[in-house]
Amino acid sequence: xxxxxxxxxxxIGGNKAKPTFEQLIDELVKPLVLLNGRVRSxxxxxxxxxxxxAKVLVVGAGGAARAAVFGLKDRGAEVWVFNRxxxxxxxxxxxxxxxFASKGNLKKMQFDVIVHATPVGMGNGKGPPALDAKxxxxxxxxxxxxxxxxxxxxxxxxxxxxxxxPGAEMFVHQGARQFEIWTGKPAPLDEMMNVVQRAxx
Ligand SMILES: NC(=O)c1ccc[n+]([C@@H]2O[C@H](COP(=O)([O-])OP(=O)(O)OC[C@H]3O[C@@H](n4cnc5c(N)ncnc54)[C@H](OP(=O)(O)O)[C@@H]3O)[C@@H](O)[C@H]2O)c1
Numbered sequence: 001x002x003x004x005x006x007x008x009x010x011x012i013g014g015n016k017a018k019p020t021f022e023q024l025i026d027e028l029v030k031p032l033v034l035l036n037g038r039v040r041s042x043x044x045x046x047x048x049x050x051x052x053x054a055k056v057l058v059v060g061a062g063g064a065a066r067a068a069v070f071g072l073k074d075r076g077a078e079v080w081v082f083n084r085x086x087x088x089x090x091x092x093x094x095x096x097x098x099x100f101a102s103k104g105n106l107k108k109m110q111f112d113v114i115v116h117a118t119p120v121g122m123g124n125g126k127g128p129p130a131l132d133a134k135x136x137x138x139x140x141x142x143x144x145x146x147x148x149x150x151x152x153x154x155x156x157x158x159x160x161x162x163x164x165x166p167g168a169e170m171f172v173h174q175g176a177r178q179f180e181i182w183t184g185k186p187a188p189l190d191e192m193m194n195v196v197q198r199a200x201x
Pocket of ligand 1: 060061062063064065083084085088117118119120122127129130144145146167168170171172174
């Protein structure tokens, strides 16, 4: 408990209101999450559309989804969160001032983009995609899974006439940002993309 008391003292002073340990961690992590979302998942979308006002469904409620939800909200998107287990999606939606989407409502909803942020499909894993084809009503699928490039979810989306934003783009933007932080020089984005595409092929 010494660490908890230390955090309280550093962040809010010893005798003020007492947030829970989870709230303290949330406050500490929030700026990193915002930066993370902006840096990693936003550029591939920004290259294709105006994010402000775009309707986005984020599928998943883990770390990658969290980064995307906060990054998108930060840029003025209208964001819904859907997850296999409703609880984490409801909590994430509440924390980010986004909206929770229930399974039953998805087939009636229309989005500009669906962001897939679960591990389903990674490494040709078995099992059904995290979203049924009937629930995929959007112009774009942003598939965060980067290996293989053509997951079952991507095949479903193509069959529905959706455009695909591949996970490899996010992967490369993440590396590019790290390159720039460490070297202070612009990252050779095209070259990095070529190398990653060759490695993942
Ligand atoms: N392209 C990139 O640069 C990049 C970067 C980071 C991550 N990613 C991708 O994003 C994925 C998720 O990463 P993460 O760090 O967010 O993982 P995580 O924190 O473990 O979150 C996993 C999420 O996926 C859901 N999920 C897991 N198995 C599922 C299944 N069989 N059906 C439906 N939902 C399922 C979980 O739902 P429950 O709450 O119900 O368990 C949870 O919401 C990674 O595996 C990777 O493919 C890509």
